[in-house]
Amino acid sequence: MLNGYDVIGDIHGCADRLEALLSRLGYEKNGGVWRHPDRMVIFLGDYIDRGPQILETLKIVRNMREAGSAECLMGNHEFNAVCWNTSDPDHPGQYLRSHNEKHTAQHAATLEQLAGCYQPWIQWMRTLPLWLELGDLGGDGNRLHMVHACWSPEAMRALLNGECGGEAMLTGRKDAPRLTEAGYLRAGRDKASCEYQAVDVLLKGPEIPLPENTVFQDKDGNERDRIRVRWWLGMGETCRDMALMGEEDIAALPEDARPEPGIWEAIPVEYPTFFGHYWRSPGEGIRLYAPSVACLDFSAVKGGPLVAYRWNRGDSALRDDRFVWVGRDADATARSKRIFFP
Numbered sequence: 001m002l003n004g005y006d007v008i009g010d011i012h013g014c015a016d017r018l019e020a021l022l023s024r025l026g027y028e029k030n031g032g033v034w035r036h037p038d039r040m041v042i043f044l045g046d047y048i049d050r051g052p053q054i055l056e057t058l059k060i061v062r063n064m065r066e067a068g069s070a071e072c073l074m075g076n077h078e079f080n081a082v083c084w085n086t087s088d089p090d091h092p093g094q095y096l097r098s099h100n101e102k103h104t105a106q107h108a109a110t111l112e113q114l115a116g117c118y119q120p121w122i123q124w125m126r127t128l129p130l131w132l133e134l135g136d137l138g139g140d141g142n143r144l145h146m147v148h149a150c151w152s153p154e155a156m157r158a159l160l161n162g163e164c165g166g167e168a169m170l171t172g173r174k175d176a177p178r179l180t181e182a183g184y185l186r187a188g189r190d191k192a193s194c195e196y197q198a199v200d201v202l203l204k205g206p207e208i209p210l211p212e213n214t215v216f217q218d219k220d221g222n223e224r225d226r227i228r229v230r231w232w233l234g235m236g237e238t239c240r241d242m243a244l245m246g247e248e249d250i251a252a253l254p255e256d257a258r259p260e261p262g263i264w265e266a267i268p269v270e271y272p273t274f275f276g277h278y279w280r281s282p283g284e285g286i287r288l289y290a291p292s293v294a295c296l297d298f299s300a301v302k303g304g305p306l307v308a309y310r311w312n313r314g315d316s317a318l319r320d321d322r323f324v325w326v327g328r329d330a331d332a333t334a335r336s337k338r339i340f341f342p
């Protein structure tokens with residue numbers, strides 16, 4: 001009997017730490033596949049790019065998925081990789097994601113490390129669902145919601161009902177749909193299209209513009225005039241109050257920058273909801289953002305911990321003491337334990 005889900009955030013090629021985390025969660029490797037007698041993993045996407053062991057990471061998550069001991073969601077990096085590899089029918093010789101300098105740099109580690117086996121992995125990435133709705137194993141019909149960045153019912157409806165295109169954009173199970181060929185073309189090609197915007201919200205999260213003439217420099221040195229927002233909350237007084245980014249990025253925002261009044265409305269959270277993507281800083285504490293909101297990305301590839309959330313059969317709500325993580329080494333983990341649970 002399935003007795004629990006272990007939800008794991010962005011890995012970005014940190015395979016050693018993924019194996020350490022699986023081991024800490026009680027999974028064992030047999031015949032090349034990590035399994036647990038009565039639990040399964042939900043991976044929240046972003047397996048590739050940036051890190052040193054991308055091929056190993058992909059093999060771990062794919063083998064677990066094929067064996068039924070995991071489900072793997074699509075992250076924005078996998079979506080970008082598919083678009084990088086899909087020819088643009090309107091512009092012969094070009095791709096849905098242009099091969100410009102910035103995009104090439106973002107994808108370079110994957111291109112290098114998957115040399116010789118790149119195409120089959122892209123085909124695999126095409127099969128990843130955009131979101132996943134599960135039962136909570138509690139017997140009362142409640143659900144769990146999992147997505148890479150933002151659980152937006154509006155974006156899901158637009159894709160499911162063909163509200164913008166008409167053609168079928170999604171296929172597969174309704175509670176774990178993936179994009180069709182037409183879906184990739186629509187969502188990857190035209191930034192103004194409703195499919196592009198829907199996928200963008202699900203995989204990258206909603207953003208609001210900063211006030212006029214306000215910019216900040218993000219952790220990668222890019223100048224930005226928009227911020228990712230704490231999408232389950234409504235308007236805040238300042239942009240910093242509303243920002244959903246790592247500590248450093250929030251500190252780089254001008255303190256007095258105020259959002260345009262009424263520019264944002266909260267997206268209501270109906271069930272316990274899990275996502276990754278947001279490069280949280282371990283210093284802010286490994287804990288819930290809100291009673292039903294768990295973000296599991298603590299910047300593992302930049303030296304932060306790789307974090308899982310354990311949902312057990314019978315749980316009815318999220319709890320701060322269900323996070324499990326591994327740091328870069330034992331010392332870092334011990335230190336972070338003292339900091340996070342004083």
Ligand SMILES: [Mn+2]
Nearest residue numbers: 046075076277
């Ligand atoms: Mn991401």
